[in-house]
Amino acid sequence: MAVKEYLIPENLYYDQNDFWIKIEANSVLIGITEEGQKNTGDILYLELAPAGTVVRRGEKIGSIESGKWVGNLTAPLSGAVAESNPAVTRNPRLVNRDAYGEGWMVRLIMDNPDELGLLMGAREYEAWLDEQLKSEEGIG
């Protein structure tokens, strides 16, 4: 499925901060979507919470800087960081190059699986993106 030119894999969850969430055995992998990385532009710097960090949904799990924008990365789910991807902190452009693969950011042990119900599936995310893009076109 694609919104305009962007890829939205079916087997992932999404949130409104353009994170994708992939459920694995007893943890989730988190990264930025293709749409998210395009919106951000060339990523120059990434800082991710180290393993062991406990976060609640909506709390900071990292910081990101692109050409001329800096912002916080906020956890889409509550839990404990099991691992952050050293490859993307060494080379943040991996996120631009392979958002759903080598560009993953954090592996999280979920604290409350019920929170998955607050996320979007691929079709919901597509619809949400469409809505955002339409409102942006309206702004001009």
Added chain:
Amino acid sequence: MDLYNLGRVDWIASQSLYHALALLGREGLIICYPDSPYVCLGLHDDLDHEIDQDFCQSQGIPLLRRETGGGVVYLDDRQIFYQLVLRRDNPLLPLRRTRFYQKFLNPVRAVCRDLGLTAEIREPADLMVRGRKCSGNACGDIGECVAYVGNLLLEFDFQTMSRVLRLPHKTFRRFLRQAMRSHMTTLADWCGPEVAHSRIAGELIRNFAWELGEMVPRIVDRELEEAARQVGERLTSRPWLEIPGRRPAARRVKIAEGTYLAELVVSPEERYLVLKQDETEIKIRIEPFEEVAVDLNAYQGGKSDGSQGVFDS
């Protein structure tokens, strides 16, 4: 839109007020300039890597780390700042935040136009007059708001800017000063030194109102003043300044969008200075224990060969 046309302010206030507005969740446009010089680091700059702290201390130049992006800048009273704070849910803000730069920079372009200068945006956020940068801009999420901040150069102290940076040797410093002079420009270059802050401030306000709607003049109230005092203490505190940041392997200084000066060390005996502008590159060998005098204008440059990765990160 609330307007804070503040004129000359304390140097810390020239950064802390917009942070305070954002942290309070209040929108507004601030126009100001600092009463004394300082060095301002971007959120992810590394203090030790970037700054010659001994020089800054000896000259009494204080340091501050802002929460927006971009690199180290030397700021003084010959620049004018425009700082716009919007709540993240403001419908003016497009999905792609960097796209808002166009709207944010239109008023600054209009000011240049009023002065008879054609200024073009070099994406994402530099403003160029005849291919030379005259205004640097950055943005960042602060609290529940986004702050877009920039400066317009009335004049610029290239000498001190090249001095406050930690650089590998004097040749790099001299070359940097020349490169900045070649690739940056100021209003004084075109209009003479008599352009007054008040004139530029008035033009900025008029043009921001055209872009963003009615401006309602405000004063700095007690809530804002107290929040700015607190955030100012934090932005200038040693623990905040010393937060580790990016430390690229090669020393590289960004001069303008797409223009960098870097040192390429092949071996202790074989070192080069590389000035890269988009796909063009000037590469000059530095002789051991010998300083080189280079006239940048004498070099045409050649197609970039990538210089072994010094510009990759």
